[in-house]
Amino acid sequence: MHLFNRVKYRTPESVELEFTLAGIGNRALALVIDYLILAVAWVVFLLTWAVISAQLVDWWTENFGSATAVWLVAIAFIVSFVMYTGYFVFFETLWQGQTPGKSFIKIRVVRDDGRPIGMQQATLRALLRPFDEFLFIGFFLIMISRQEKRLGDFVAGTIVIQAETPVSSTLNISEAAKSLHQELLQITDLSVLLPDDFAIIREYLQRRSAISAKARSTLSLKLAEQVQEILHLEKLPTTSADVFLEAVYLAYQQSGE
Template identity: 70%
Template sequence: MHLFNHIKFRTPESVELEFTLAGIGSRAWALIIDYHVLAVTLAVFFIIWLVVSIQLIDFWTRIFGARSVFWLMAIAFITWFVIYVGYFVFFETIWQGQTPGKRFAKIRVVRDDGRPIGLQQATLRGLLRPFDEVMFIGALLIMFTRREKRLGDLAAGTIVIQTQTFTASASLKISEQAKTLYEYLLQITDLSPLLPDDFAIIREYLQRRGAMSAKARTTLAQQLAQQVKAIIDLDKLPENVSPDVFLEAIYLAYQHREY
């Protein structure tokens, strides 16, 4: 395992992005949190299942006969496995590669090319998780492979990276209007659909706009602003907000968002 192992991607817009792999420590911390959430969920399931089984014991006996206890245990185990796997699949799919534990530990699962994972990748990772935990196979693979992948990552074509904490560039000037607007955006919008590569494109534009012609700058700013509005599902902004000011405000809001 390499400390602070980095990996680079290049987006279709020719923007090069560099990420830090999460590593065994961050992933273990996220897993501990997720297992606590899972433990509460499974405990609730066990209590409900026990109450229902006792109430319907006569019904189970008529259906399964003397083997009713065996079948009850089999159904309970299958349901337990579905909850266990489904927890990771559900959250990694709807939260773009994050579970509650990963969100708290500030790490995320992405595809090998940096794109967000989907249901297929999340399902493969979830189904292979039990195998990764047998004799700590997953932990050993994470520590001793170059991209720090467990079996689920190898099968799904994914890696786990640290979510980025971006800092303002010295060459990037932010208007006073944007400094006010970003606080308003944090209140009315959800920036979670905005991915790190989206942010990197915005940052790249804000850093290079001074070298652009007025026409090219205006056109590109309008296109980027429209794309960002569509991503975060924002219909309307206050009047007299230019595309440049909006992008500056998004730049600030993304850095101050809550995970």
């Protein structure tokens, strides 16, 4: 297993993104942090439940003449299990694949195709976690798996990656694109560009810095050619594909104002 394995996936818009897998060390450290948080919550629950149970036993003995604590212990076990699984399900579902531990270490869980996980995937991972931790089965599976998956990941169809740098809502637009977009407004009708088409262009411009140079060059040219066809342009302006896409982005925004 390489120290920094990378994985590629293709979005529904045919955009290829590449991410670094989290690595077993990062995952273990995140799990330790999560277990420390769980341990604190579990101790607080047990102390609270012990006080409540003592009062319930006294009340039961006083009213019914015999004390039984079996059902109180059973409730404690059930609540502990719900806390254990619910912790991971709750946070991974609402925090886009992150728990407090994963957030601190800057890793996250995503589906195999790169989409955010949902409650189903988070639940499967949480329910299978005890099996993964039994005799360190998950550890060995991560070590030998090319995508560093434990049993829960295989069943849920997920991978754990290093968290992306947050995408900035502000795009860096070159001066060449600012000049070109005025020309585009005069020579073509930007209204034929659908909102979904514009969203793909914006997504690429926001995420291009995270794409490898080779993949970025191929992808930008392919995307520029598709946009050229939509806009019925006979040929691309004599500029780079990135500058053309930036210009289309600006022109589309201005045409909608």
